[in-house]
Amino acid sequence: MGLPLVLLLLLPAVLPARCCEPPEGSAGAVRALSARLLGLAGAPAPEPDPAVYLALRLAREHHPRLERRYLERLQDAFQHPYGRSLQDRGRWDAERSMSAAEPPQTGRLALYLLGLRAACPTHSPHRSLVTWLKYYLEEDWTGSRRHGRPLSNHYQYGLGVLALCAHHKRVREEVIRRLLTAQHHGRLGHGGNAVDTEAVVALAFTCLERRRLVGKELAAELREAAHGAGRSMAKAQGPDGLIGNIYSTPWALQVFLATGMCQTEPAFGQAMAALLENLEAFGTAATMAQVLPVLHGRSYLDIASMHCQEEPDTLTPLDMEALAEVPGSKTVQLVVECPLPWCYDLKLYDRHVPVPAAASLLDVLQAAAALEPRDFSFHTQDTFQGPFLKEVLGLEARQDKRNYWQLLTAPNISLQMGIADYRPRDEEMLILRLSEW
Numbered sequence: 133m134g135l136p137l138v139l140l141l142l143l144p145a146v147l148p149a150r151c152c153e154p155p156e157g158s159a160g161a162v163r164a165l166s167a168r169l170l171g172l173a174g175a176p177a178p179e180p181d182p183a184v185y186l187a188l189r190l191a192r193e194h195h196p197r198l199e200r201r202y203l204e205r206l207q208d209a210f211q212h213p214y215g216r217s218l219q220d221r222g223r224w225d226a227e228r229s230m231s232a233a234e235p236p237q238t239g240r241l242a243l244y245l246l247g248l249r250a251a252c253p254t255h256s257p258h259r260s261l262v263t264w265l266k267y268y269l270e271e272d273w274t275g276s277r278r279h280g281r282p283l284s285n286h287y288q289y290g291l292g293v294l295a296l297c298a299h300h301k302r303v304r305e306e307v308i309r310r311l312l313t314a315q316h317h318g319r320l321g322h323g324g325n326a327v328d329t330e331a332v333v334a335l336a337f338t339c340l341e342r343r344r345l346v347g348k349e350l351a352a353e354l355r356e357a358a359h360g361a362g363r364s365m366a367k368a369q370g371p372d373g374l375i376g377n378i379y380s381t382p383w384a385l386q387v388f389l390a391t392g393m394c395q396t397e398p399a400f401g402q403a404m405a406a407l408l409e410n411l412e413a414f415g416t417a418a419t420m421a422q423v424l425p426v427l428h429g430r431s432y433l434d435i436a437s438m439h440c441q442e443e444p445d446t447l448t449p450l451d452m453e454a455l456a457e458v459p460g461s462k463t464v465q466l467v468v469e470c471p472l473p474w475c476y477d478l479k480l481y482d483r484h485v486p487v488p489a490a491a492s493l494l495d496v497l498q499a500a501a502a503l504e505p506r507d508f509s510f511h512t513q514d515t516f517q518g519p520f521l522k523e524v525l526g527l528e529a530r531q532d533k534r535n536y537w538q539l540l541t542a543p544n545i546s547l548q549m550g551i552a553d554y555r556p557r558d559e560e561m562l563i564l565r566l567s568e569w
Contacts, residue, residue, distance in 0.1 A: 152394030167450035172417040180205040182243035187421035189250035193447040239288030242295035290332035297339035298436040327376035331383035334361040366399035373406030386431035462558035469565040493551040538567040
């Protein structure tokens with residue numbers, strides 16, 4: 133990987149002036165959230181998250197020493213899989229196949245490369261990483277031509293293109309047109325996931341156009357596609373101001389900021405107000421990292437044009453208060469439904485599960501599995517956003533089958549938090565429904 137970045141002076145990032153600033157009076161709440169994220173970043177964790185580092189670098193106030201330390205942790209985590217040349221990929225692929233042959237980690241590597249760009253290095257010690265990412269973009273697609281989508285997903289694929297653009301690397305037109313075709317045919321996902329994916333793809337398109345990495349004709353197509361995505365997000369805004377859900381809304385705001393639509397689109401101000409009214413929903417490092425860039429009036433597109441100068445060391449980490457112990461217990465009704473034609477019954481499970489008063493949905497699932505291991509089982513997948521519900525009662529949510537486990541509270545309201553974050557009320561009915569998108 134060349135000279136380690138930790139030996140370089142981590143200078144601050146001066147970003148372009150933004151056309152759209154958060155409302156007056158919100159600075160204190162935003163600063164407190166940044167301080168909480170900084171506190172979480174300094175705490176021991178199993179694995180550092182590049183998105184957390186990006187949020188710290190895109191903030192208006194900084195703590196250079198802690199940011200430098202977090203960068204070191206990221207480098208340590210990424211050194212093993214990407215610290216070798218691409219010529220050694222045969223041996224690495226063999227090792228990966230021994231451990232269940234996961235799809236290419238396109239998005240993870242892309243976020244790391246964006247993080248390295250946000251560190252404002254004085255030279256480019258990551259040429260091999262760019263080569264790896266280009267290889268991933270091809271591998272991600274080659275094994276899945278018959279499905280018409282990447283092996284991972286369009287979200288990760290879009291992040292890959294955005295990361296290459298941020299490093300001013302050209303991308304083959306065929307790679308770009310894969311994303312254009314997916315957008316034109318509505319293949320970018322479902323619900324809030326579609327907003328996230330459309331936003332990342334729109335940011336990649338805007339970056340390629342702004343940095344003149346494509347020809348004029350393609351640039352015009354990309355500009356129209358990005359603005360079209362912004363317009364569709366504005367139309368999808370609900371009466372509560374959210375676009376998709378509370379966690380997808382920050383991605384939509386990144387598009388408005390990156391394209392300049394924040395100046396003319398009323399949905400921007402309404403969505404920003406909705407986020408500021410619901411900051412308590414962002415209680416984990418991953419969710420804080422998701423919302424903080426737009427609260428500072430910035431998007432991932434700003435990473436591509438960072439210029440480093442001196443920066444004041446003004447942000448102090450705030451230790452997260454542990455969730456207060458709530459005395460007593462509660463009972464949650466847990467229902468599992470499968471309305472798909474190949475399921476033998478609509479309602480597969482319906483039980484009342486006693487749990488402690490402060491229990492999360494994840495705690496409810498664990499309690500149900502402990503009470504009736506023969507009747508209830510589930511599996512999760514660890515992601516940067518927390519545990520993702522992958523399998524219930526042996527039924528696996530699979531992207532190639534275009535299905536997912538939808539989380540609802542009765543009668544039919546989608547949850548806007550993950551299973552580790554949502555804390556159901558006493559006597560609340562929670563529904564896990566295998567749904568198609």
